[in-house]
Amino acid sequence: MFNPQLNNKGNLNHLLSIEGLSKEKIIQILDTAESFLKIGERDVKKVPILRGKTVCNVFFENSTRTRTTFEIAAKRLSADVINLNVASSSQSKGETILDTINNLIAMNADIFIVRHSSSGAAHFISSHVKSNIHIINAGDGNHSHPTQGLLDAFTIRKYKTNFNKLKVAIVGDILHSRVARSNIHALNILGVPEIRVIAPKTLLPHEIEKLGVHVFHDIDKGLKDVDVVMMLRIQNERMDGVMLPSREEYFKTYGLNQTRLDLANKGAIVMHPGPMNRGVEIDSKVADSEQSVILPQVTFGIAVRMAVMAILAGQH
Amino acid sequence: MSILIKNGRVIDPQNNIDAKLDILVVDGKITELDKNLDAKKATQTIDASKKFVIPGIIDLQLNLREPGNQYKATLESEMKAANAGGVTGMVCPPDTTPILDEPGLIKMLKNKSEALKLANVYPLGALTQQLDGKLLSEINDLYESGCIGFSQAEKPIQDTEVLYRSFQYLSTFNLKAFLRAEDPYLSQKGIINAGEISTRYGLNGIQSISETIAIDRILEVANLTKTKVHLNKISTAEGLDLIKIAKKNGIDITCDVSIHQIFLTDNDIGFFNTNCFLKPPLRKESDRIKIIESIIDGTIDAICSDHSPVNEDNKLKPFAESEYGASSVELLMPLIFKLSEEYKIELSLLINKITQQPSKILEINKGNLSINSDADICIFDPEYSWEVNSKTLVSEGKNTPFFNQNLTGKVSSTIFKGNIVFNGR
Numbered sequence: 001m002f003n004p005q006l007n008n009k010g011n012l013n014h015l016l017s018i019e020g021l022s023k024e025k026i027i028q029i030l031d032t033a034e035s036f037l038k039i040g041e042r043d044v045k046k047v048p049i050l051r052g053k054t055v056c057n058v059f060f061e062n063s064t065r066t067r068t069t070f071e072i073a074a075k076r077l078s079a080d081v082i083n084l085n086v087a088s089s090s091q092s093k094g095e096t097i098l099d100t101i102n103n104l105i106a107m108n109a110d111i112f113i114v115r116h117s118s119s120g121a122a123h124f125i126s127s128h129v130k131s132n133i134h135i136i137n138a139g140d141g142n143h144s145h146p147t148q149g150l151l152d153a154f155t156i157r158k159y160k161t162n163f164n165k166l167k168v169a170i171v172g173d174i175l176h177s178r179v180a181r182s183n184i185h186a187l188n189i190l191g192v193p194e195i196r197v198i199a200p201k202t203l204l205p206h207e208i209e210k211l212g213v214h215v216f217h218d219i220d221k222g223l224k225d226v227d228v229v230m231m232l233r234i235q236n237e238r239m240d241g242v243m244l245p246s247r248e249e250y251f252k253t254y255g256l257n258q259t260r261l262d263l264a265n266k267g268a269i270v271m272h273p274g275p276m277n278r279g280v281e282i283d284s285k286v287a288d289s290e291q292s293v294i295l296p297q298v299t300f301g302i303a304v305r306m307a308v309m310a311i312l313a314g315q316h
Numbered sequence: 317m318s319i320l321i322k323n324g325r326v327i328d329p330q331n332n333i334d335a336k337l338d339i340l341v342v343d344g345k346i347t348e349l350d351k352n353l354d355a356k357k358a359t360q361t362i363d364a365s366k367k368f369v370i371p372g373i374i375d376l377q378l379n380l381r382e383p384g385n386q387y388k389a390t391l392e393s394e395m396k397a398a399n400a401g402g403v404t405g406m407v408c409p410p411d412t413t414p415i416l417d418e419p420g421l422i423k424m425l426k427n428k429s430e431a432l433k434l435a436n437v438y439p440l441g442a443l444t445q446q447l448d449g450k451l452l453s454e455i456n457d458l459y460e461s462g463c464i465g466f467s468q469a470e471k472p473i474q475d476t477e478v479l480y481r482s483f484q485y486l487s488t489f490n491l492k493a494f495l496r497a498e499d500p501y502l503s504q505k506g507i508i509n510a511g512e513i514s515t516r517y518g519l520n521g522i523q524s525i526s527e528t529i530a531i532d533r534i535l536e537v538a539n540l541t542k543t544k545v546h547l548n549k550i551s552t553a554e555g556l557d558l559i560k561i562a563k564k565n566g567i568d569i570t571c572d573v574s575i576h577q578i579f580l581t582d583n584d585i586g587f588f589n590t591n592c593f594l595k596p597p598l599r600k601e602s603d604r605i606k607i608i609e610s611i612i613d614g615t616i617d618a619i620c621s622d623h624s625p626v627n628e629d630n631k632l633k634p635f636a637e638s639e640y641g642a643s644s645v646e647l648l649m650p651l652i653f654k655l656s657e658e659y660k661i662e663l664s665l666l667i668n669k670i671t672q673q674p675s676k677i678l679e680i681n682k683g684n685l686s687i688n689s690d691a692d693i694c695i696f697d698p699e700y701s702w703e704v705n706s707k708t709l710v711s712e713g714k715n716t717p718f719f720n721q722n723l724t725g726k727v728s729s730t731i732f733k734g735n736i737v738f739n740g741r
Contacts, residue, residue, distance in 0.1 A: 004587050019516070098632060118634035119518040120588030127587075128632075141636070142518030178518055205515040206523070 004126060014126045014135040015308050017144035018185040026189060030154050032307035033300070039076055040302060049314040050079035056109040057083045058100070059138070060116040065274055066138050066148075069298065070113045073305035077314065082109070101125055105133060111313050112136065119143035134312040142176050142205075148273055149182030151304040153190060155297050156228055159269050163190040167265075169222050170213075171198040171254060172232030172281055175205045175243075179273045180232055188212045198222035199254070202243040219254050223263045231256055231272045234281050247280050257283040261291065269293045317734060318342040320355055324364030324695065328371060329668035330684035339369060341691040344734030349687060362729060364695055370667050371683045372404025372435075372692030372732065374674035376494075376572050376620040377548055378645055380406070380437070382428075383421065384413025389625040389712035391425075394645075395434040397711035399738035401621070401645040402694030402727040404435045405674075405682055407494070410442040411469035417442035417453040419461035426462045434737050436692075438678060440467035440494050443482050449473040452482055456489060464678055465492040465546070470595055472500045472530060479533070483543040492544040492679075497530035497555065498596065507636045509582040509597045517588065519636060522597050524552035531558045539567050546677050547571040549622060551596035553606035560615045570677050571615070572669075573607055574622035575644060575651050580604075580717055590631045590638040591717045594622075608659060611669065618673045619666070621648040625713020643713030646727075647704065649696055653725040695729040697740075702726055 003020045007013040012025060039045055055074040057067050067083065074081045086100055101112065111134045114122050119141030126135040139145040160166055168187055174180045174197050187195050188211075197208060198216045209215055216222030223229065239247045261270065270282075270292045278284045287294060319341040326337040326349070338353035339346060348357075355361050378398060382391040389397075398406055408425075410416035416425070422439050429437035441463035445451045448471075455466060466486060472495070473479045486493055503526045508514050510521025531547065535558070538545045550556060550571050562569050576594055581601050585592045592598055610616045624641025631638050652670060656663045675683035682692065701724050706714040730738035 096629070096632070097634070116634065118636050120636075121634040123588050124634050140518070140634075144518065181516070181518060206510045206521050207512040208515055210512040211515065 004123060007131060012311055013131060014122070015146050015312065016122045016126060016135065016137045018146045018149045018182045018189070019144070021189065023189050023191070026150065026153065026186065029150055029304065029307050029311060030157060032311060033154055033303040036303040036306040037300070040299065045076050046078055047076065048078045049310045050074065050077035053079045053110045053313055054108060055079045055081050055111045055113065055309065056104050057081065057113045058086055058104065059084065060086045060097070060114070060121070061139070062087055063115055063139070065298070066115065069301045070138060070305050073302045074309060076302070077306055077309055079111070079309070097121065097125065098128055101129065105129065110134065111309060113138045115139045117141055136308060136312070139178055142178050143181065145178040145182050147301070147305050147308060148179050149186040150308070151297060151301040152183050152230065152271060153186045154300045154304050155271060155293055158296070158300065159293060160227055163187070163192050166192050166228060167194040167196070167226040168192055168228040168230065169196040169198055169226040170230045170232065171219065171222070171256065173203045173234050173238060174199050174208060174232070175203045176235065176238070177232050181211070183230060184211050184213055196222050196226065200244070219260060220263055223260055226264045227268050229256065229261065229264060229268055229270045231270065231282050233273065233275065234277060251280055255281055255283060256286050258286055258289070261286055271297060274298070318358040318360070319731065319734065319736070320353060320358035320361045321364050321369055321693065321695065322355070322361055324367050324369035326369045326685065327664050327667050328685040329664045330672040331686060333685070334664050339685065339693070341731065341734050344691055345688055346685055346691050347687065349685060362695065366697070366699060367728060368696040368698060370402070370694050370696065371671040371685050372694050372730065373402045373649065373670045374405040374678070374683050375403045375623070375645060375648065375670070376407045376618055376674050376677065377574065378403070378406040378408055378621060378623040379625070379641070380408045381625060382412060383425065388627045391428055392432055393712045394623070394625060395429065395432055396738070397623070397709070398645050399434055399730045399732070400710040400727060400740070401647070402649050402696060402730050403645055404692035404694070404730065404732045405438065406435060407438045407440060407464065407678065409440050409467050409469040411447060411471070415442050415446055416440070417445050417447070417458070419454065419457045422458055422461040422463055433732070433735065435732055436682070438464040440465050442466070443468050443493065444473065444478065447471040449475060449478055452485060455485060455491065459489070459491060465494045467494040468496070470496065472496065472498045474500045476533065480537050480541065483537050483541040487541045487543040490544070492546060494546045494548055495534060496548045496596070497527050497534055497550070499526040499529045502526035502529065507593070507597070508585060509599045511582065511600055513582040513585060517585070524554045524599070527552045527555045527596065528558055531555050535562050535567060535569065538569065544568050549574045549577070549596055549620070550616070551577050551599050551603065553603045556606055556610045556615050560610070563615065570617040572618040572620045573611070573616050574620055575648055576622065576642060576717065577604065577607055578611070578619070578655060579651060584717060588635040589717070590633065590635055591642060591715050591719060593635060593638055593640045594642060595640045612661060612665070617669065618677060619652065619669045621645040623711070625711050626715045628714065631715050642716045643709060643711045644716060646709055646711060647716065647718055647723065649694065649727055650723040650725045653696070653698055654723065691731055691734040693731040694727055696725060697728040698725045700724070700726045700728070
């Protein structure tokens with residue numbers, strides 16, 4: 001099937017979703033990220049790979065962390081970075097997405113980091129720009145957040161080395177999570193033999209098992225013998241509604257505490273894409289424990305985003 | 317004025333005709349139908365050899381976008397598109413701007429369309445004021461102004477009391493409801509069929525129970541109030557099962573399906589192709605197969621185009637933010653032909669579902685080639701191969717899931733009340 005993120009030579013031209021990437025391509029990105037990791041530890045945290053290129057952060061939906069890490073990543077590659085908070089400017093004046101993007105192209109931007117609340121927005125934009133423009137999806141609706149999927153894979157590889165023997169559990173609001181979808185695809189492609197999703201039925205999308213996961217509704221059973229626990233953020237607006245009765249009940253039935261974590265394999269790691277709701281999906285003690293790799297995820301995220309930009313647009 | 321249509325394969329399901337015959341049209345009426353009619357009888361002759369000659373198509377769902385949405389299309393452009401699809405009679409839903417809930421608007425639409433002399437327009441009046449599902453429209457007045465039935469378009473009634481009272485009122489005057497079965501709450505946030513595809517794409521899904529619950533509710537109320545109901549655009553296998561049982565139990569119900577549901581599934585959405593954003597959503601393969609079976613076994617009475625031209629800008633958006641609908645009236649007959657060829661379904665059975673059956677549902681004497689009836693005729697060339705693109709489509713709307721695809725068969729001429737309103741080549 002035609003894959004819109006590859007060019008006719010089979011090279012990555014955009015990064016729109018994990019689905020459709022080959023294992024080799026993902027490994028290439030992870031290996032490249034590995035080489036960039038050291039740059040962040042140096043005194044002079046810059047390499048000239050994107051010198052002279054302009055990177056535009058176009059966020060139709062608000063975000064602090066993702067936008068900031070992309071900005072740092074681009075700057076470490078020596079790119080010029082422009083941040084546009086479109087959520088509060090041209091969109092409210094009625095400008096279409098394509099007009100917004102085309103205006104920025106007219107200003108000679110090279111890479112667009114796009115976040116949008118609508119699934120497929122990055123695909124849509126990528127299909128209407130010239131081939132020398134690169135689109136990186138920084139989250140589209142509930143569809144995809146590929147750099148998060150890659151940085152999570154990078155994190156797992158750092159701590160667990162071999163994907164082929166792992167059991168991974170993803171816990172929480174799978175229904176509304178582009179992170180969960182990206183992780184499910186990434187882990188499947190990388191050969192993880194058992195991926196579990198743990199959630200009440202209200203927070204699971206239709207036929208999720210067809211994406212290659214085992215479904216658990218009981219967190220204690222779901223966490224048994226896993227090597228990686230990926231927690232998802234529960235959005236405040238999902239609480240006290242028809243999906244969940246209350247945050248207290250959620251924490252009681254699905255929150256990750258040390259007792260539950262002890263059901264997992266010894267040395268299991270705990271991940272979270274942030275921002276965390278302490279006391280809702282995760283107990284503070286677990287979040288700050290030695291098993292937590294939540295802050296390293298952020299550090300690795302910069303290296304992974306550098307790798308993606310370098311592969312798309314650098315003289316790599 | 318007189319026209320002789322010579323040597324065509326005449327298919328008229330109502331009169332059980334499928335034979336090579338000539339048709340003579342004089343002063344807007346069909347006057348003779350026989351073998352080897354004398355060419356001297358007519359001032360004009362159309363050579364229909366190797367072509368099908370069928371009654372003018374009656375389309376049960378065709379959005380004319382007028383009044384109000386001329387940015388998308390105009391009454392004239394879409395009636396011409398309908399003619400290019402062999403359509404001479406069309407039912408248009410009331411969700412225009414303004415909404416068709418006032419007799420004056422119906423009269424205006426009737427007058428405007430009659431002046432164009434291209435086809436018969438059968439408007440559906442809004443069942444409730446502003447389609448809000450709260451207060452009844454002036455149903456009798458709307459009927460007298462020319463409404464053929466009453467509809468909620470894409471806005472199902474939420475309040476069951478209102479549904480019940482509106483059916484009672486329709487039933488009092490023996491009028492018909494044309495409804496799309498959709499639960500307003502279960503479908504509220506939905507964009508595409510609920511299933512693996514919606515999960516992969518992160519688009520909100522609409523489950524089949526959204527349709528079946530609504531069908532159940534409509535059937536219960538219709539049965540109790542003895543109201544005539546036609547269900548538009550059924551999309552699920554489960555929904556068709558319910559209708560089949562209801563028909564067996566003698567409930568006065570008919571239904572149609574849109575041409576898209578016969579050929580497409582949610583898999584065709586590909587990489588967020590907004591041309592596949594439709595209402596009801598494209599369903600899964602097992603639904604599609606069931607739809608074809610139900611066409612054959614008669615559970616589905618009619619096939620409509622659900623023609624909905626959309627302005628290009630409104631499709632140039634992320635999937636869920638784009639506007640639903642597809643331009644399709646010009647593809648109806650070619651796709652009916654394709655259905656007949658690919659699934660080995662008798663052509664007259666299918667033609668029946670776009671001519672005689674819709675006429676029966678509308679309770680009009682149309683959709684046949686009987687002597688002395690209005691000469692509304694479609695001539696179809698089954699050998700003509702063409703590509704669906706912005707040049708070949710007459711409609712203002714170029715939005716179709718079949719864009720850039722090749723089709724075999726195209727309407728070559730359309731005659732309305734004895735006048736040639738479309739001549740392809």
